[in-house]
Amino acid sequence: MTASTTIALPKHPFFANIEQARLRPLLESARTAQLTAGSVVFEEGTASDAIYLILAGRVAFRKRLVNGDYLTVSYSGKGDHFGEVGVLTGERRSLRAEVDGDATIAKVSGSALRDFLHTLPGPVDTLLQSVIKHLHETTRHYVEDILHREKMAVVGAMVNSIIHDFKNPFCLISMSAQILRQRVSSPDAARMCDNIEHQVERMVEMARELAEFSRGETHLNKVRLSLRDILADFKSLNHPYFDSEKIRIHMDVPPAEFMGERGKMLRVFQNLVGNAIDAFGEDGGKIEITGEIIPKERLVEIRVRDNGKGIPEEIRDRFFDPFVTFGKREGTGLGSAIVKSIVESHGGRIAFKTETNVGTIFFIRLPLA
Numbered sequence: 001m002t003a004s005t006t007i008a009l010p011k012h013p014f015f016a017n018i019e020q021a022r023l024r025p026l027l028e029s030a031r032t033a034q035l036t037a038g039s040v041v042f043e044e045g046t047a048s049d050a051i052y053l054i055l056a057g058r059v060a061f062r063k064r065l066v067n068g069d070y071l072t073v074s075y076s077g078k079g080d081h082f083g084e085v086g087v088l089t090g091e092r093r094s095l096r097a098e099v100d101g102d103a104t105i106a107k108v109s110g111s112a113l114r115d116f117l118h119t120l121p122g123p124v125d126t127l128l129q130s131v132i133k134h135l136h137e138t139t140r141h142y143v144e145d146i147l148h149r150e151k152m153a154v155v156g157a158m159v160n161s162i163i164h165d166f167k168n169p170f171c172l173i174s175m176s177a178q179i180l181r182q183r184v185s186s187p188d189a190a191r192m193c194d195n196i197e198h199q200v201e202r203m204v205e206m207a208r209e210l211a212e213f214s215r216g217e218t219h220l221n222k223v224r225l226s227l228r229d230i231l232a233d234f235k236s237l238n239h240p241y242f243d244s245e246k247i248r249i250h251m252d253v254p255p256a257e258f259m260g261e262r263g264k265m266l267r268v269f270q271n272l273v274g275n276a277i278d279a280f281g282e283d284g285g286k287i288e289i290t291g292e293i294i295p296k297e298r299l300v301e302i303r304v305r306d307n308g309k310g311i312p313e314e315i316r317d318r319f320f321d322p323f324v325t326f327g328k329r330e331g332t333g334l335g336s337a338i339v340k341s342i343v344e345s346h347g348g349r350i351a352f353k354t355e356t357n358v359g360t361i362f363f364i365r366l367p368l369a
Helices: 020-029 084-089 110-118 124-183 187-214 227-237 239-243 262-283 313-318 335-345
Strands: 031-035 040-042 050-056 058-064 070-077 096-099 103-109 223-226 247-252 257-260 285-294 299-306 349-355 359-367
Touching (some): 020 110, 050 058, 050 110, 058 103, 187 227, 227 239, 227 247, 247 262, 257 359, 262 359, 335 349
Antiparallel strands (some): 285 299, 299 359
16 A cells, blocks of 8 residues: 555544644544455444544444344545544444455544543533434444334345245145045044145245234234124134133133234234243243223223243343344244234234243233224
């Protein structure tokens, strides 16, 4: 790299308006290095101990994704500086800084910068910290939004591929069930064939719901539904739960009717009850699905209560956010987010109350038909 393409350190724009007398401590603390392509200046999550001045070349800022890959958020080039936000706010690095091609970078001590700010007249230091903290929060929300969109795009592409690949097997399973029903004239065989077809429809519908959710959509084919009929269907589709000696499920709801889509409401109960059963472990537990009509508000409130371990404290504030999971090797963290989306698309609201080693109650409120 030639001298003509590199800014001399004292000529860097960062020092442009600083008096020479004040500039000396900053220059003395600086250390200049020539870095090759792919060199990591600092990792995400490390302490903010310095700011960096780019004398030549370019630096990429990247966010680590759940799968270990990195998403490039932005770039900085010759004459720019970076890393000052963490130095002034005391927060750890929110991104990874990596050299994009060869670069010359000067590292200026964070303590030297803070000492310099303290020498300035007036409340400059406090004002800068306040402004930069606000910018930091804005940037963090922006990065989180980008990551969320990237994740949802991956989910959407994956689900569309699954639906395409599973279409033929699902058709063969349904066709086999129909042929078996015709050849075997037995009530038990007919019931099992019906269950097979219902479960295939359920899997297809779950995949469609996931695809809709990834696009930020929830399409409903609303009809008049009976809460008792929905739970009767739920019991029929999940009879192993009800026949288990370790799991006790009690249902007692009023004859409430509301406008909605049967398959999607079944998905709500499937997720909430399934999560409770997964959390019980080998010891089993008790689940109660109860409800009451609230005439003044024209609502029906449905309560799904369990006596499990409770929702972990680490995720309570973010329980309904996408990709939030805890202690599940095979969990995607999308089930609860989809449940919330379904309930709200029906004009309802969902909330919960939980206590460690006591249990959890989910409250679902839906407008009456």
